[in-house]
Amino acid sequence: MARSFCFVPLLVILTLLLLLLISSTSGATTASLASMQSGSDTSSNATAARLRPGKELLKYKRIRAMLQKLNKPSLKTIQSPDGDLIDCVASHLQPAFDHPKHKGQMHLDPPERPKNYNLTVAGSSGSGVGEVVVQAWHATGEECPEGTVAIRRTTEKDLLRASSLRRYGRKPASRSIRRDSTSSGHEHAVGYVNNENYYGAKASVNVWSPRIGDPSEFSLSQIWVISGSFGDDLNTIEAGWQVSPELYGDSNPRFFTYWTTDAYQETGCYNQNCHGFVQTTNKIAIGAAITPESVYNGRQFDITMMMWKDPKRGHWWLELGPGLVVGYWPSYLFTHLARHANMVQFGGEVVNSRPSGSHTATQMGSGHFPGEGFDRAAYFRNLQVVDWDNSLIPAANLRLLADHPGCYDIQGGSNSYWGSYFYYGGPGKNVKCP
Numbered sequence: 001m002a003r004s005f006c007f008v009p010l011l012v013i014l015t016l017l018l019l020l021l022i023s024s025t026s027g028a029t030t031a032s033l034a035s036m037q038s039g040s041d042t043s044s045n046a047t048a049a050r051l052r053p054g055k056e057l058l059k060y061k062r063i064r065a066m067l068q069k070l071n072k073p074s075l076k077t078i079q080s081p082d083g084d085l086i087d088c089v090a091s092h093l094q095p096a097f098d099h100p101k102h103k104g105q106m107h108l109d110p111p112e113r114p115k116n117y118n119l120t121v122a123g124s125s126g127s128g129v130g131e132v133v134v135q136a137w138h139a140t141g142e143e144c145p146e147g148t149v150a151i152r153r154t155t156e157k158d159l160l161r162a163s164s165l166r167r168y169g170r171k172p173a174s175r176s177i178r179r180d181s182t183s184s185g186h187e188h189a190v191g192y193v194n195n196e197n198y199y200g201a202k203a204s205v206n207v208w209s210p211r212i213g214d215p216s217e218f219s220l221s222q223i224w225v226i227s228g229s230f231g232d233d234l235n236t237i238e239a240g241w242q243v244s245p246e247l248y249g250d251s252n253p254r255f256f257t258y259w260t261t262d263a264y265q266e267t268g269c270y271n272q273n274c275h276g277f278v279q280t281t282n283k284i285a286i287g288a289a290i291t292p293e294s295v296y297n298g299r300q301f302d303i304t305m306m307m308w309k310d311p312k313r314g315h316w317w318l319e320l321g322p323g324l325v326v327g328y329w330p331s332y333l334f335t336h337l338a339r340h341a342n343m344v345q346f347g348g349e350v351v352n353s354r355p356s357g358s359h360t361a362t363q364m365g366s367g368h369f370p371g372e373g374f375d376r377a378a379y380f381r382n383l384q385v386v387d388w389d390n391s392l393i394p395a396a397n398l399r400l401l402a403d404h405p406g407c408y409d410i411q412g413g414s415n416s417y418w419g420s421y422f423y424y425g426g427p428g429k430n431v432k433c434p
Contacts, residue, residue, distance in 0.1 A: 070273065151285060187404045189365075211367060346383055365377065
């Protein structure tokens with residue numbers, strides 16, 4: 001019996017093989033696409049990992065998180081001629097309202113100013129002094145809208161310059177505030193009062209651009225309102241002008257604020273770098289450059305600052321210039337300052353990191369000694385304090401102290417035009433300051 005065979009046409013076999021090949025390729029492609037899809041969300045991190053391996057990637061992630069926390073959504077951004085970006089942030093979204101005790105609240109209207117506010121010793125019209133309430137970003141002619149506050153944007157470059165991300169925007173911890181030679185690298189020339197209870201202070205200071213000897217150092221001129229002991233419970237509020245290449249990236253004098261409630265350890269910060277100071281103006285950006293500056297042997301420009309305690313709510317308010325209220329430090333930030341201050345200081349401070357083993361060449365004030373006098377040396381004039389009755393009165397019994405007079409010195413006086421005043425500052429390293 002003959003066998004019968006079933007022959008499958010060759011064309012059918014080839015077709016089946018082709019279908020199997022397509023199916024296999026399609027499965028592999030699908031798997032590949034799925035793999036790509038699952039990794040798409042982390043592609044930027046993968047790129048960052050290639051560019052910033054190990055600790056660098058961790059630092060990059062911390063920087064991005066910090067920038068997101070510090071920089072709030074803005075309704076408008078102004079590009080300043082000096083490179084700053086000024087964000088116009090809705091007032092209720094500013095960093096201060098991240099504080100648990102301030103969430104959901106709106107900023108307050110300023111309280112009544114101290115008595116005798118309008119009896120302050122007059123300015124120096126006609127004597128070569130002009131008052132400054134101008135910042136570099138004002139040159140654009142742009143303004144922040146009503147209902148917003150002007151905030152200098154923190155950039156990645158700002159954070160990369162910081163010696164420590166954890167302490168960005170803070171002064172060094174455990175810094176001795178006593179004005180003596182053991183001040184751990186900080187040197188001062190100050191006038192101070194400490195024989196009463198104080199509820200504010202006011203003064204005018206001329207603005208300079210002192211040379212900074214090392215990028216990690218700074219030079220500032222400010223008012224300190226202080227309470228507590230000189231231990232870990234020290235409370236301060238501070239405002240003035242400062243040159244700090246590490247913090248701001250340039251050598252421009254900048255208007256700044258500061259506060260601490262534990263001697264600069266874990267609380268407080270410069271400007272808007274933490275939830276503390278509540279800004280109420282859209283006309284001043286704290287941390288932005290002040291212009292113009294004083295000229296050696298030429299025109300002098302100064303700023304007038306006043307800090308005073310609201311007798312009703314207890315907050316500490318800050319005013320810059322004639323009538324421009326900047327904002328306030330809420331009373332709940334503090335322990336001792338919740339009641340009053342027991343010391344007020346006016347003057348200059350520099351950091352001396354002793355580069356190359358010798359004293360720094362960082363200048364204080366104009367960089368010239370006080371003996372050179374008007375239009376050459378830096379000054380504070382019209383020194384006043386606020387008393388228990390919410391009245392501005394002259395700063396009586398003012399004591400002057402320079403802890404390194406060969407480097408930075410201070411000389412004071414009083415007259416009917418400038419009230420209580422002093423000249424201060426110096427060049428830092430010189431033959432008397434090796």
